Amino acid sequence: MRYSGWAILANAFGGNRGWRPVWRAPAPKPAYDAIVIGGGGHGLATAFYLAKNHGLSDVAVLERGYLGGGNVGRNTTIVRANYLLPGNSEFYSHSLKLWEGLERELNYNVMMSQRGVLNLCHSDGQFDAFARRGNAMRLQGDDAELLTREEVRAGWPFLAFDDARFPIRGGLLHRRGGTARHDAVAWGFARAADARGVDLIQNCAVTGFRIEGGRVKGVETTRGPIGAKRVGMAVAGRTSQVAEMAGLRLPIESQVLQAFVTEGLKPVLPGVVTFGMGHFYISQSDKGGLVFGGDLDYYNSYAQRGNLPTVEHVMEAGMALMPMIGRARVLRAWGGIMDMTMDGSPIIDRTPVEGLFLNGGWCYGGFKATPASGFCFAHLIATGRPHPAAARFRLDRFETGAVLDEEGTGAQPNLH
Numbered sequence: 001m002r003y004s005g006w007a008i009l010a011n012a013f014g015g016n017r018g019w020r021p022v023w024r025a026p027a028p029k030p031a032y033d034a035i036v037i038g039g040g041g042h043g044l045a046t047a048f049y050l051a052k053n054h055g056l057s058d059v060a061v062l063e064r065g066y067l068g069g070g071n072v073g074r075n076t077t078i079v080r081a082n083y084l085l086p087g088n089s090e091f092y093s094h095s096l097k098l099w100e101g102l103e104r105e106l107n108y109n110v111m112m113s114q115r116g117v118l119n120l121c122h123s124d125g126q127f128d129a130f131a132r133r134g135n136a137m138r139l140q141g142d143d144a145e146l147l148t149r150e151e152v153r154a155g156w157p158f159l160a161f162d163d164a165r166f167p168i169r170g171g172l173l174h175r176r177g178g179t180a181r182h183d184a185v186a187w188g189f190a191r192a193a194d195a196r197g198v199d200l201i202q203n204c205a206v207t208g209f210r211i212e213g214g215r216v217k218g219v220e221t222t223r224g225p226i227g228a229k230r231v232g233m234a235v236a237g238r239t240s241q242v243a244e245m246a247g248l249r250l251p252i253e254s255q256v257l258q259a260f261v262t263e264g265l266k267p268v269l270p271g272v273v274t275f276g277m278g279h280f281y282i283s284q285s286d287k288g289g290l291v292f293g294g295d296l297d298y299y300n301s302y303a304q305r306g307n308l309p310t311v312e313h314v315m316e317a318g319m320a321l322m323p324m325i326g327r328a329r330v331l332r333a334w335g336g337i338m339d340m341t342m343d344g345s346p347i348i349d350r351t352p353v354e355g356l357f358l359n360g361g362w363c364y365g366g367f368k369a370t371p372a373s374g375f376c377f378a379h380l381i382a383t384g385r386p387h388p389a390a391a392r393f394r395l396d397r398f399e400t401g402a403v404l405d406e407e408g409t410g411a412q413p414n415l416h
């Protein structure tokens with residue numbers, strides 16, 4: 001059923017009895033043309049684009065819990081295309097363009113709001129680095145504006161400018177960046193994939209792979225074996241565990257990242273703001289809560305909750321950047337499992353097992369990648385060839401040394 005103003009009106013007159021479940025709950029079939037493991041943003045987007053762009057609708061998405069219960073519903077919702085390095089730059093640029101048409105494409109309100117992303121800098125060196133990054137963004141065709149301290153003050157007067165521990169030197173403003181409602185993105189892709197015939201199977205954990213003669217033949221699941229000649233893994237924080245079931249050892253570690261939300265406040269933050277002297281980023285949700293986060297918890301874990309030292313660290317950074325935050329009460333905090341690669345960039349590639357494809361290593365930046373990740377992964381699964389926008393997200397870069405180290409911090413995942 002198509003969502004529209006008319007549908008709301010017609011249903012209002014019909015006592016709202018005309019609404020249908022947003023997707024079906026099918027039992028798994030014995031075999032599919034393709035299986036996507038993981039019902040997060042990336043898995044659902046992959047299934048949607050397999051059906052829409054490649055006419056492959058005999059597809060199942062297998063999700064161990066419920067759709068959208070992983071990182072896609074746990075992130076701080078920031079969408080941006082402000083990368084420096086070739087490889088990342090064209091991919092996130094492609095993703096932002098897909099975001100801009102996503103609601104029409106899915107016939108679903110994902111509350112995409114291009115309210116701008118402001119990265120703050122606090123030294124001359126950082127200011128120069130921002131000028132370079134801004135030029136790279138513009139060369140890629142995206143937008144970037146370098147702001148002076150006074151220009152930042154005019155738009156964001158509540159930040160700590162005077163007597164601040166880390167005085168603000170300026171900022172890089174990316175107006176097309178912003179936020180989208182994270183779980184609506186999962187629901188929108190799920191509904192659109194289901195409408196094109198994809199089976200979305202919840203409470204169905206993959207427990208092993210059927211591999212014969214180096215080729216994938218299907219998967220073992222908690223709901224029995226399911227056959228497929230093409231299988232895509234899109235399991236984010238569980239990537240190294242699921243890949244291990246196929247005998248693969250990946251350059252990925254899993255670590256916790258926390259997020260926080262305050263009570264609802266009147267509109268105070270015009271967009272997303274990031275701190276340049278600590279790991280802290282903040283925006284305000286449409287309900288009014290300040291949504292913010294900081295660094296990883298700094299050790300390997302599969303727990304979806306965080307620890308107090310990081311809570312303290314994040315609050316300190318928030319207070320240093322915008323002291324008024326000390327008046328707001330935190331309502332909730334939660335954690336997600338991040339699939340950290342050794343260079344901070346993701347992998348969308350074939351694996352040594354014929355027919356088995358890998359999508360993972362999103363670190364803490366995979367929400368903004370959701371549409372392009374699904375688009376490019378579907379292309380790879382359907383054609384066997386990488387999509388040009390994701391051609392550098394190769395698995396063998398960790399062997400060849402052609403890494404995509406966006407932050408220049410080397411092979412230490414918890415510094416990215």
Ligand SMILES: Cc1cc2nc3c(=O)[nH]c(=O)nc-3n(C[C@H](O)[C@H](O)[C@H](O)COP(=O)(O)OP(=O)(O)OC[C@H]3O[C@@H](n4cnc5c(N)ncnc54)[C@H](O)[C@@H]3O)c2cc1C
Pocket residue numbers: 037038039040041042043062063064065066067068069070071072073074075076077078079204205206207234235236237238242257258259293334335336337338362363364365366367368369
């Ligand atoms: C606190 C926090 C803040 C973040 N902030 C941002 C941000 O502001 N901007 C941004 O771009 N990114 C952000 N991220 C990162 C982003 O959320 C992730 O990179 C992205 O959501 C990962 O892709 P996904 O949506 O497919 O993952 P998920 O939603 O985690 O999907 C993976 C799915 O695979 C399923 N699965 C796992 N194992 C199996 C199995 N064996 N069988 C079947 N299913 C399985 C899981 O249950 C899960 O549902 C943040 C993440 C966190 C946790």
